[in-house]
Amino acid sequence: MMIAAHDQLAVYLGIAAFLLAAGIYGLIRRRTFIGMLIAGELIFSAAALNVMALNRFTSPDPSVGQIFVLFIMGLAAAEVAIGLSIIIAVYRNYRSIHSKEVSELEG
Amino acid sequence: MIPGASFIISAIFVAIVALTVVGALLAVMSTRIIRSVTGLALCCVGLAGLYYFLGSPFLALMEILIYVGAVCVTIVFGVMLSEPDEPDPREFKGRELAWGAVAIAVCAALFWAITRFAHAGGWVKLPAQQADGSVRALGVSLLTTYSLPFELISLVLLVAILGALVIARGGRDKS
The missing domain is CATH 1.20.5 (Single alpha-helices involved in coiled-coils or other helix-helix interfaces)
Structure with missing residues (x-):
């Protein structure tokens, strides 16, 4: 009997690798800070999916991975809050959030 | 078990994977940032489905609650407070295309090597689960x-x- 695709570890690892690749591509390609933030969220999601899949298929205690992924989600939410406030502060000073134009440091 | 149940489950799984992949592509490829946020939301809904298939309805709920409900809405507010549209992509020259081809070749080689490596070892089989993860x-x-x-x-x-x-x-x- 064939094993269904949703019962195989490699499928989930492949999806996570695709999400990581898409996130890195977006991080390099994007020219605005919000686009880079979105790509960063994709990378976070890839890591969370990896942890959850490995937890489901190779760990004796299934609750460890869930708690870990919950912590990853909390940290991602904190990162978005800080990142967006920095973006808004930068926009207020430079009237732009394109990463080429915001290239001076002070202080 | 009702007849055809495994087929229905497989169809739902394929739909969820397609949702994740399309959402991720939309999130990184689109020019308008608001479409990119929509792609991120779609991708997170797909991820919630994947978590459900991985045996954790709790995390599926949390994914939708935190990412779709909080993160995406916050990013939309950030979009409204600034003007984040991407500048027009410039034309590619022949030299850049050549370097892109080299990069794709290197990525393909790395992917092939990692896949071979992963298949050579094999993962440790799951021992008897002691807790139920509810x-x-x-x-x-x-x-x-x-x-x-x-x-x-x-x-x-x-x-x-x-x-x-x-x-x-x-x-x-x-x-």
Whole structure:
């Protein structure tokens, strides 16, 4: 009997690798800070999916991975809050959030 | 078990994977940032479905609640407060196309090598599971074994909220 695709570890690892690749591509390609933030969220999601899949298929205690992924989600939410406030502060000073134009440091 | 159940489950799984992949592509390829946020939301809905297939309805709920409900909405507010549209992509020259081809070749070689490596070893088979991973077990371990990280996460979130307020408020004039 064939094993269904949703019962195989490699499928989930492949999806996570695709999400990581898409996130890195977006991080390099994007020219605005919000686009880079979105790509960063994709990378976070890839890591969370990896942890959850490995937890489901190779760990004796299934609750460890869930708690870990919950912590990853909390940290991602904190990162978005800080990142967006920095973006808004930068926009207020430079009237732009394109990463080429915001290239001076002070202080 | 009803007849055709495995076919229906496989179809739902394929749909969820397609949702994740299309959402991720939309999130990184589109020019308008608001479409990119929509792609991120789609991708997170797909991820919630994947978590459900991985045996954790709790995490599926949390994914939709935190990512779609909080993160995407916050990013939409950020989009409304600034003008984040991408500049027009410039034309590619022949030299850049050549370097892109080299990069794709290197990526393909790396992917092939990692796949070979992963298939050579094989993963350790799952031993007998001692706990059931239900929401009840999650709650008990969050309050006993993982109580310190739990409190630390709440502290991190508090500091993040205060820091976001301070950063976004500074520099605003009275008028």
